[in-house]
Structure formats: C-alpha cells, structure tokens
Amino acid sequence: MAAVTSVSFSALTQCSERKPAFSSTRFLGFNLAALRFRSNISYHYAAVGASNSTSKMIIQCMSSATDVPTVAETKYNFLKAYKRPIPSIYNNVLQELIVQQHLMRYKRSYRYDPIFALGFVTVYDQLMDGYPSDEDRDAIFQAYIKALKEEPEQYRIDAQKLEEWARAQNPNSLVEFSSREGEVEGILKDIAERAGGNGDFSYSRFFAVGLFRLLEMANATEPAILDKLCAALNINKRGVDRDLDVYRNLLSKLVQAKELLREYVDREKKKREERTESQKANEAISTCLGQSINSLASRH
Structure with missing residues (x-):
C-alpha cells in the first residue's frame, strides 16, 4: 500500500505547465505560514451621550480568538462528525483541503457565493469519485461543510441550480447575462458588481473551477468565451487560467493515483481469495485425516 498512501495532496497538485510546480497550498492560494493565527484584537471605539450626560464607550470587537475558530478546531469538528475511517488516498487530500478552505472561509473579505459552491462541489466530486460507498461519500461531504459552519444543502442546491442554468445556455447567452433578468443572472450581476468596484469580493481557486464548470455545462469550449465571461464578471483572466491549469493537472494525477x-x-482481493481457498483445502484435509484416524481407532 506504500505506493498508494504516499500520494499526498501536494504531489497531486504538481503542475508541469507554465511553472515548475505547485504545492497543495499553491493550489488553493495560501501559504501554510498563514496558519499562525494572530490573536491581536482590533477595536473600534465610539463615544455616545447617555441620558445622564455621562459618556459611555462602546467597544466593537472586529476580530478575536473567539470569533475565528482555529484550524485544529475545524479539523476536530470534521472528525467528530464523521468517525469512520477514510482510506488514506482520500483522507490525505481531505485533511489538507479542509485546512486550505478554513483559511478561505475565515478571511475578512470572504462571502459565500454560488459559483464558489459550484467550484467546491465539482472539486469534491472529482476527488471522491470511485469512493467505496456513495452513502459515506455524502456523509463526509456533510461533515466537511458543517465543520466550516456552513450549510452542505445550500452548496448542493446552488451547484445544481447553476448547472441546470448553464445547460440551457449557449456560449453567447452565457456571457450576456447582464442583459437579462433571472435568479442566476442576478447572482452573476452581483458578483460582477462586487468584483468590479467596492472590493467586497474574494477570488479563490474554487471560484475559477466554478466558472470552468459553467463553460463545460454550456458546451462553451472556445477560449474566447472564457475571456468574455471573465471580462463580464470583472475577474482577472490570467489568474483563472493559472488556476485551471493546476486543476486540470490535479485531475490527471488523481486518475493515476486511483488506478494505483x-x-x-x-491484488489484495486475489490474495484473500487464495488464502481462503488454501484454508478450505487445509480444513478439508484435516477433516479427512481426522475421520480416517477415528475410523482406525474404532476398529481397534
């Protein structure tokens, strides 16, 4: 099993294109040094007048150790919610992935959006494809998202909604969402507005994968369509290209790992079958010899 268990998330995310290599932390855009959470507390003070003309101070805590759970707490919550053993090839990836998503989740600029959800669901389903039990795969998904204090049902519902919308689009209608009304069109307009002006948008690798999935569902294979979609959403196309290269390479590495x-x-199944057959043969021989000995003994 050594050849299989040695396949870590870092190894899976090595990319041979454009740059020599991408580690697992590069795939999700963070350096592990960021794991060192600072416990500094930032306060904003505001003085307000009271009825007795005595000034009082209101303290608004913007960030504290109690506001943001640690990585260890998030991982503990995941393991507490799903107690069954996970095969190492999947567990190694999940453990590293949850660390990276924890860092995304608790950034000040983080805001959930359905394209991010679609991207994560796409990555998760690709990673867990071929898992021995569909029921366990869903239970792991539930435990993972809940450990991050979000709603797994929302992730799935939003991902399905976007996929169904994209299937009904063509390359032109996909990038011309701003000229139409609709629920998904409204989601895309909101993202474009936040990404284009007020800074209330946090780009991530999962967002890039979500865009890729939209194009895939709409059969929009021309590179120019991605250019137009990124422009319409006010997203940096260069960053999306880089992240999709890493994602494609990750999928290729996963195929190799799962084949191993x-x-x-x-091999293990064949060995077990051989051991079982050998044990049955030995038991048959022992039974036969025992019967023969008992028969001889009874004659005397």
Missing part, C-alpha cells in the same frame, strides 16, 4: 488504488485492491 484499484490495482492494490485487486
């Missing part, structure tokens, strides 16, 4: 896992499982 299948080969290992097949």
Whole structure:
C-alpha cells in the first residue's frame, strides 16, 4: 500500500505547465505560514451621550480568538462528525483541503457565493469519485461543510441550480447575462458588481473551477468565451487560467493515483481469495485425516 498512501495532496497538485510546480497550498492560494493565527484584537471605539450626560464607550470587537475558530478546531469538528475511517488516498487530500478552505472561509473579505459552491462541489466530486460507498461519500461531504459552519444543502442546491442554468445556455447567452433578468443572472450581476468596484469580493481557486464548470455545462469550449465571461464578471483572466491549469493537472494525477488504488485492491482481493481457498483445502484435509484416524481407532 506504500505506493498508494504516499500520494499526498501536494504531489497531486504538481503542475508541469507554465511553472515548475505547485504545492497543495499553491493550489488553493495560501501559504501554510498563514496558519499562525494572530490573536491581536482590533477595536473600534465610539463615544455616545447617555441620558445622564455621562459618556459611555462602546467597544466593537472586529476580530478575536473567539470569533475565528482555529484550524485544529475545524479539523476536530470534521472528525467528530464523521468517525469512520477514510482510506488514506482520500483522507490525505481531505485533511489538507479542509485546512486550505478554513483559511478561505475565515478571511475578512470572504462571502459565500454560488459559483464558489459550484467550484467546491465539482472539486469534491472529482476527488471522491470511485469512493467505496456513495452513502459515506455524502456523509463526509456533510461533515466537511458543517465543520466550516456552513450549510452542505445550500452548496448542493446552488451547484445544481447553476448547472441546470448553464445547460440551457449557449456560449453567447452565457456571457450576456447582464442583459437579462433571472435568479442566476442576478447572482452573476452581483458578483460582477462586487468584483468590479467596492472590493467586497474574494477570488479563490474554487471560484475559477466554478466558472470552468459553467463553460463545460454550456458546451462553451472556445477560449474566447472564457475571456468574455471573465471580462463580464470583472475577474482577472490570467489568474483563472493559472488556476485551471493546476486543476486540470490535479485531475490527471488523481486518475493515476486511483488506478494505483484499484490495482492494490485487486491484488489484495486475489490474495484473500487464495488464502481462503488454501484454508478450505487445509480444513478439508484435516477433516479427512481426522475421520480416517477415528475410523482406525474404532476398529481397534
């Protein structure tokens, strides 16, 4: 199993295109040094007049150790919610992934949006494709999202909603969302507005994968369509290209890793069957010899 368990998320995210390599932390846009949470507390003070003309001070806590859970707490919540063992090839990736998403989740600029959800659901389903149990795969998803204090049902509902919308689009209508009305069109307009002006937008690798999934569902394969969609959403196209290169390479590495896992499982199954057959043969021989000995003993 050594050949399989050695496949870590860092190894899976090495990219041979454009740059020599991307580590797992590069895939999700963070450096592990950021794990050192600072416990500094930032306060804003405001003096207000009271009825007795005595000034009182209101303290608004903007960030504190109690506001943001630690990475260890998030991982503990995940393990507490899903107690069953997870095969190492999946567990190694999930453990690193949840650390990176924790850092995204608790950035000051973080704001949930459905394209981010679509991107994460796409990555998760690709990572967990072929998991031994569909029921366990869903339970792991539930535990993972809840550990981040978000709603797994919302992720799934929003991802499905966007996929269904994208299937009904063509390349032109996909990028011309701003000229139409609708629920998904409204979501895209809101993202474009936040990304284009007020700074209330936090780009992530999952967002890039979500855009890729929209294009895939709409059969929009021309590179120019991605250019237009990024422009319409006020998103940096260069960053999206870089992140999608890493994502594609990740999928390729996962295919290789899962093939190793299948080969290992097949070998172990064959060995178990051989051991079972050998044990049955030994038991048959022992039974036969025992009967023969008992028969001889009874004659005397």
